[in-house]
Amino acid sequence: MTAKAKKEYDVIIIGGGPAGLSAGIYTSRSRLSSLLIERGVVGGRIADAELVENYPGFAEGISGAELGQLMQQQAAKYGLSFVTAEVTGLELKKDKRVVKTTRGDFTAKAVIIASGSERGKLNIPGEKELTGRGVSYCATCDAPFFKEKPIAVVGGGNAAISEALHLAKFASHVIVIHRRNQLRATRIMEEKARAQSRIEFLWDTVVEKIEGKDAVRRLILRQVKTGKPSTLDVAGVFVSVGLKPSTDFLKGVVPLDKAGYIITNDLMETKIPGIFAAGDIRQHSPRQAITAAGDGATAAVFAEKFINQ
Amino acid sequence: MSKPIEVDDASFEQKVLQSKIPVLVDFWAPWCRPCLMAAPVLEELASDYASKITFAKLDVDQNAQVAAKYNIMAIPNLIIFKEGKPVSQIVGYKPKEELKKDLDAVL
Numbered sequence: 001m002t003a004k005a006k007k008e009y010d011v012i013i014i015g016g017g018p019a020g021l022s023a024g025i026y027t028s029r030s031r032l033s034s035l036l037i038e039r040g041v042v043g044g045r046i047a048d049a050e051l052v053e054n055y056p057g058f059a060e061g062i063s064g065a066e067l068g069q070l071m072q073q074q075a076a077k078y079g080l081s082f083v084t085a086e087v088t089g090l091e092l093k094k095d096k097r098v099v100k101t102t103r104g105d106f107t108a109k110a111v112i113i114a115s116g117s118e119r120g121k122l123n124i125p126g127e128k129e130l131t132g133r134g135v136s137y138c139a140t141c142d143a144p145f146f147k148e149k150p151i152a153v154v155g156g157g158n159a160a161i162s163e164a165l166h167l168a169k170f171a172s173h174v175i176v177i178h179r180r181n182q183l184r185a186t187r188i189m190e191e192k193a194r195a196q197s198r199i200e201f202l203w204d205t206v207v208e209k210i211e212g213k214d215a216v217r218r219l220i221l222r223q224v225k226t227g228k229p230s231t232l233d234v235a236g237v238f239v240s241v242g243l244k245p246s247t248d249f250l251k252g253v254v255p256l257d258k259a260g261y262i263i264t265n266d267l268m269e270t271k272i273p274g275i276f277a278a279g280d281i282r283q284h285s286p287r288q289a290i291t292a293a294g295d296g297a298t299a300a301v302f303a304e305k306f307i308n309q
Numbered sequence: 310m311s312k313p314i315e316v317d318d319a320s321f322e323q324k325v326l327q328s329k330i331p332v333l334v335d336f337w338a339p340w341c342r343p344c345l346m347a348a349p350v351l352e353e354l355a356s357d358y359a360s361k362i363t364f365a366k367l368d369v370d371q372n373a374q375v376a377a378k379y380n381i382m383a384i385p386n387l388i389i390f391k392e393g394k395p396v397s398q399i400v401g402y403k404p405k406e407e408l409k410k411d412l413d414a415v416l
Contacts, residue, residue: 039404041346048342065342084350086404102406132383132400141341144370145382214380236382 006081009035011303012099012108014087015246017044018289019279020114021071021080022296023303027112028078030304035108036075037101039086043068044116045243045280046289048159050140050166054186055289067289087115090253090275097274109274110303113250113262114296116280117243117287122154126210127239134216134236139163143170146236152177152219154207155240161185161193163238168198175232177202179224202232210237245281257283268299276303311359313351313366318374325365326393331415332363336379336386338370343402344385350405351387354412361416362389389415 011027013020016038027034036042046052049064058067076082085101092098096107119137121127127135136142139153143166151171153164156178167174176193181203183190193199202221208229209220219232245260255263255271261284262277264270270277278295280287285295313335316324325332335351337344348366355364369376369384379388379395389397389412397415399408 040402041343084405086406102404132386132398133380134382136383137401138341138343138383141338141343141385142383144338144340215382 007104007106009033009081009106009108010307011035011110011112011300012037012097012106013112013114014099015044015114015116015279015281016042016072016082017068017114017116017279017292018046018071019116019281019292019296019299020044020112021068021075022293023112023114023278023300024075024080024296025071025078026297026300027303028075028080030300031079032304032307033081034079035081035083035106037083037085037087037099037106039084042072042082044289044292045159045287048138048140049162051162052289053188064289071293087249089249092253092272092275109307111275112268112296112299112303113247113254113270113275113277113281114279114292114299115246116292117245119239120242120244122207122239122241124207124209126212126216130210130212130216133214134212134234135210136236136238137240139166139238142236142238143167146171148172149235150175150233152207152232152234152237153240154178154237155242156180156183156185157240157242158185158189160240161189163240164193164199165189165196167238168196171198171236173198173200175200175202175234177205177207177219177221177232179206180204207237243280243287247281261285266298267302268295269302274303274306311355311364313355313364316365316367318372321367321372321375324363325390328363328390330361330363331389331391331396332365333387333389333412335364335366336369336376336381336384336388337366338368338384340370341384347385347402350408353405354408357409358412362412387411391415 010032085103089100276299279292
């Protein structure tokens with residue numbers, strides 16, 4: 001499907017999460033020739049979620065992976081084309097936009113950037129060295145390797161709590177380490193975690209170092225308020241801290257805020273005509289699958305208007 | 310067309326460690342979504358690198374011995390074996406272009 005991909009489209013969508021797929025459903029149904037470029041796996045961040053319980057229409061919840069697959073099927077049904085490639089740059093020409101990728105250049109009348117965010121790292125000693133040796137970024141992948149062992153989760157958002165709940169099915173106990181004294185996660189997620197006896201919390205605490213030779217053995221912690229150091233023996237540590245926007249390829253082309261998010265108006269237009277943005281990549285996005293999908297639909301509607309004007 | 314072969318605890322020694330050409334072993338499990346997504350990429354690469362590198366899959370859920378021997382604690386996890394020894398390891402999902410660089414480095 002990738003080798004013979006055509007090169008010119010009405011709309012190019014960068015990123016295959018809920019924002020991009022939703023945009024693709026709308027542009028394809030408008031019979032605009034549309035290409036979605038994804039560097040890895042279609043589905044986006046939500047695909048890592050074991051169970052999505054806040055996407056309307058799925059009263060019993062749905063796995064994030066399945067939700068992503070359904071969106072992809074729906075978009076493909078209406079003719080959205082897909083290509084697997086990394087976008088390396090965006091160039092503006094007179095009446096077209098050139099998307100540069102590892103599979104060559106593609107051009108379009110309008111571009112919708114929905115490349116979302118990637119997981120943050122702790123950037124502390126031991127993290128890189130022990131990745132795959134107890135440091136993990138995917139609980140649904142790696143939880144079974146830690147049966148009846150003590151595990152730490154670093155972070156306090158919905159993703160972190162979702163990981164802790166999944167890990168609690170396998171680990172002897174799960175210690176959630178959060179740098180503040182309350183969670184950022186939704187209340188109902190917090191209630192679930194507090195009801196699970198294998199989950200404990202360490203508040204106002206940061207991880208300074210991950211120790212271990214062939215595998216993670218111990219974390220060096222610091223209490224933020226008192227500055228007091230401590231250690232915690234664990235067999236693994238799951239990192240679920242902040243997300244950072246995937247906008248490096250846009251620097252100097254599309255105006256970004258200080259943190260690297262794209263600034264848009266309420267029509268999802270960036271400052272550059274014909275360039276739209278949707279989903280987590282936008283400034284102040286609440287980073288929910290449903291808001292991303294809404295953004296995608298909005299961007300698609302106004303991209304169509306832009307093309308037809 | 311060359312496709313990835315299945316290896317297990319019993320066949321690992323013969324099919325991987327005694328192979329005359331390098332073998333990339335994909336340590337995976339059915340519950341790991343990124344592993345399932347990586348599979349088609351590895352199938353394409355198996356074709357591209359046919360006769361240069363053998364591509365193999367090992368289900369860590371069914372084959373705990375080999376997984377434990379190589380201390381597998383995160384998947385997807387690709388280890389390239391050359392003359393019976395691990396020479397390169399890639400943890401986590403990586404796009405095709407990046408994997409190619411790792412493969413070329415081994416040849």
